Amino acid sequence: MSTFEENASIGFIILDSNWHFIYANDYGASILNRSPEELLGKMAWAEFPAAIRHASYSYFHQARKSGKEISFNEYVKPSNQWIHVSAFPVGENLHIVIRKTEMLANHFAMENDLYQKYTNYIQDLITLTSEDGILLYVSPSVKNLLGFELEDMYGASVLAFCHPEDMDGLKSIFINEKECATNDQGIVTCRFLHKKGWYVWLENNFKWLLDEQGKRTQNLGIWRDISERKIVEDRFIQAQRLGQFGSFERDLDEDSIVWSVEMFRIHGLEPALRIDLCKAIEPIVVDDREKVALAIKQAILVGMSDIEYKIIRQDGDIRHLRSQIERVVLDGGRMAVRGLVHDITIHKRIEQELTQSKAKLEIAQEIAGLGHYEWDTINNMVYVSDELNALFGCKDAVQTLPIEVLHESIHPEDNLRMKMAIKKALHEGTMDLIFRVVVRDEVRILHTLAKTTYDEWGRALCLFGTVQDITVQKQTEELLRKTEKLHVAGQLAAGIAHEIRNPLTALKGFVKLMCHANEESKLRYYNIMQEEFNRIELILGELLILAKPQAVAYMPHDPITILEEVIQLLNTEAIMNNVEIMLIANTILSSVNCERNQIKQVFVNVIKNAIEAMPSGGILTITAHNQANGVNLQFVDQGQGISEDRLPRIGEPFYTTKEKGTGLGMMVSFTIIEEHHGVIRYQSKLGVGTTVSIQLPASVQ
Ligand code: ADP
Ligand code: MG
Numbered sequence: 001m002s003t004f005e006e007n008a009s010i011g012f013i014i015l016d017s018n019w020h021f022i023y024a025n026d027y028g029a030s031i032l033n034r035s036p037e038e039l040l041g042k043m044a045w046a047e048f049p050a051a052i053r054h055a056s057y058s059y060f061h062q063a064r065k066s067g068k069e070i071s072f073n074e075y076v077k078p079s080n081q082w083i084h085v086s087a088f089p090v091g092e093n094l095h096i097v098i099r100k101t102e103m104l105a106n107h108f109a110m111e112n113d114l115y116q117k118y119t120n121y122i123q124d125l126i127t128l129t130s131e132d133g134i135l136l137y138v139s140p141s142v143k144n145l146l147g148f149e150l151e152d153m154y155g156a157s158v159l160a161f162c163h164p165e166d167m168d169g170l171k172s173i174f175i176n177e178k179e180c181a182t183n184d185q186g187i188v189t190c191r192f193l194h195k196k197g198w199y200v201w202l203e204n205n206f207k208w209l210l211d212e213q214g215k216r217t218q219n220l221g222i223w224r225d226i227s228e229r230k231i232v233e234d235r236f237i238q239a240q241r242l243g244q245f246g247s248f249e250r251d252l253d254e255d256s257i258v259w260s261v262e263m264f265r266i267h268g269l270e271p272a273l274r275i276d277l278c279k280a281i282e283p284i285v286v287d288d289r290e291k292v293a294l295a296i297k298q299a300i301l302v303g304m305s306d307i308e309y310k311i312i313r314q315d316g317d318i319r320h321l322r323s324q325i326e327r328v329v330l331d332g333g334r335m336a337v338r339g340l341v342h343d344i345t346i347h348k349r350i351e352q353e354l355t356q357s358k359a360k361l362e363i364a365q366e367i368a369g370l371g372h373y374e375w376d377t378i379n380n381m382v383y384v385s386d387e388l389n390a391l392f393g394c395k396d397a398v399q400t401l402p403i404e405v406l407h408e409s410i411h412p413e414d415n416l417r418m419k420m421a422i423k424k425a426l427h428e429g430t431m432d433l434i435f436r437v438v439v440r441d442e443v444r445i446l447h448t449l450a451k452t453t454y455d456e457w458g459r460a461l462c463l464f465g466t467v468q469d470i471t472v473q474k475q476t477e478e479l480l481r482k483t484e485k486l487h488v489a490g491q492l493a494a495g496i497a498h499e500i501r502n503p504l505t506a507l508k509g510f511v512k513l514m515c516h517a518n519e520e521s522k523l524r525y526y527n528i529m530q531e532e533f534n535r536i537e538l539i540l541g542e543l544l545i546l547a548k549p550q551a552v553a554y555m556p557h558d559p560i561t562i563l564e565e566v567i568q569l570l571n572t573e574a575i576m577n578n579v580e581i582m583l584i585a586n587t588i589l590s591s592v593n594c595e596r597n598q599i600k601q602v603f604v605n606v607i608k609n610a611i612e613a614m615p616s617g618g619i620l621t622i623t624a625h626n627q628a629n630g631v632n633l634q635f636v637d638q639g640q641g642i643s644e645d646r647l648p649r650i651g652e653p654f655y656t657t658k659e660k661g662t663g664l665g666m667m668v669s670f671t672i673i674e675e676h677h678g679v680i681r682y683q684s685k686l687g688v689g690t691t692v693s694i695q696l697p698a699s700v701q
Pocket of ligand 2: 608666
């Protein structure tokens with residue numbers, strides 16, 4: 001035992017059956033960072049609880065159990081060293097011998113071995129250079145990575161292998177920063193020459209090795225092939241450029257921000273790697289700075305935020321930016337915010353122009369008394385302009401409402417027609433409808449024109465239309481029509497009187513004759529008289545129809561029958577003016593859905609004009625034929641014709657060239673044809689004649 005005592009580098013400790021220290025020499029105690037006196041009587045595992053997790057705990061138990069000596073190496077935390085421990089059970093007690101070990105040396109040897117393996121087998125390139133960048137060591141992986149032999153590289157400068165454009169980054173390690181000892185390690189990316197002539201993107205994690213005075217001696221570099229990452233990065237940059245997307249990343253611990261190239265471009269600045277925080281804030285317009293700060297705070301707090309703000313560039317250009325910011329956790333647990341920034345200036349401009357033109361449109365509509373609506377067919381909500389709101393008698397503030405609300409105001413008799421028209425509009429793209437609304441017990445007549453927009457799959461998205469209140473216009477038209485009717489009737493009266501007087505004279509004569517006639521003659525007279533009465537009845541009937549205000553009732557009619565009736569009515573007047581009316585209709589015409597008396601009035605007006613245009617007589621040829629979707633009637637006269645500059649004026653109220661004309665005939669006729677969804681057209685040549693063609697849609701059976 002004394003031998004242990006004497007040898008100061010051997011520790012000796014005895015523990016009793018309950019793990020209490022019953023002996024410890026100086027060295028043994030010092031290894032545990034205690035004096036022998038401090039240890040005596042203490043329970044080992046109570047005194048050194050951390051040791052329970054160490055090898056000694058299980059080895060000591062094992063030795064006790066087996067009764068055999070056991071040896072092991074262990075690192076002792078209290079004295080911070082590796083020791084070799086042997087433990088022998090002696091009776092109840094456990095004797096422990098501790099020696100200093102060569103463990104640490106072993107550890108270095110192992111590390112060296114591992115390092116060798118690492119440098120030989122891993123793909124990364126490891127270099128050791130002098131402070132000037134001369135290569136002192138290059139790992140064998142250089143062959144795989146760059147195709148060079150080790151001998152090609154030893155003694156050369158790392159700069160010799162670097163792409164000229166990336167030289168600055170690399171030079172900054174060896175030349176520029178040589179004196180500044182603050183950055184002893186860092187990352188630099190550059191392209192390195194491959195023996196076959198191309199370049200490989202490498203990322204260099206470097207560390208300066210320092211001597212005792214803190215002076216840089218050698219540079220240890222680990223180079224990783226990042227070509228693939230570079231390609232992805234390049235694509236990302238390209239995508240940002242194409243999409244006008246910039247991005248930024250701000251490490252909250254740092255005063256500068258990483259900006260993407262496109263981010264600099266958006267700001268009109270020269271690209272760099274980073275930008276100072278204050279420089280980055282500077283372009284943001286003062287009013288928006290707080291908003292941006294809040295958005296960043298929000299991103300830190302809840303993970304994400306969205307923001308729109310404006311910047312003023314140095315060239316004075318104002319840009320609208322939209323940014324989505326998110327919180328990220330970097331390697332090492334540091335917090336950062338990252339954002340995608342989109343230049344939306346153009347969108348904003350378009351949006352503004354759109355709002356402006358919308359506003360202009362609204363003013364124009366207000367002036368014109370025109371309302372408009374936009375029916376979003378997908379959400380079934382209708383946007384109504386203020387004008388329309390007023391027309392429909394809705395409450396002022398309401399701007400969007402379900403279409404059903406509008407339907408409520410529509411006149412019950414027009415509801416079905418409206419629904420059909422909407423269905424047709426969604427299907428065919430347009431709507432042109434006159435309908436009535438009942439607002440506070442007052443009926444108003446509205447005219448709507450609308451267009452449907454479709455998406456790329458042909459699905460109806462929206463029906464946009466204008467609405468005009470035509471109540472007053474309609475009332476005036478109706479009034480004019482009545483006036484014109486009376487006028488025509490008055491004019492006709494002369495002809496009619498003549499027409500009636502003739503048969504009456506004849507009748508008078510026959511009545512006289514009958515007094516003296518025999519039975520046979522009487523029968524003949526009766527027949528002639530009957531015919532004359534019929535004629536009077538017919539003419540009076542026509543006159544009554546024209547004079548009577550009629551309820552509008554659209555029904556299918558044969559246009560030829562109506563024409564024949566009108567010709568019958570006007571024939572006397574024609575003959576008196578030496579005009580021959582010829583009706584040419586070779587086929588059976590489609591029937592036309594019309595208000596009979598109105599169409600009749602149109603024919604009367606047109607034929608009368610033709611007769612009046614031929615004061616010295618001529619032929620009025622009326623041809624009728626079927627055409628796509630309807631019938632076409634042409635009234636060709638041989639009158640004086642109409643000069644080209646006057647042609648557009650026909651149909652204007654009170655436009656007449658006649659001494660006793662009203663200038664209402666054609667106006668009324670145009671309106672009637674329009675209401676029948678027909679077309680009326682004038683063609684004329686001075687001195688040759690005029691052709692009036694009327695097209696009417698066929699009634700759908
Ligand atoms: P009015 O017959 O009372 O003048 P209208 O409206 O019927 O009124 O016609 C307007 C004008 O159009 C006529 O005054 C005439 O100058 C011209 N016009 C209409 N039809 C013809 C025609 N067939 N030939 C020549 N001029 C015509
Ligand atoms: Mg006329």
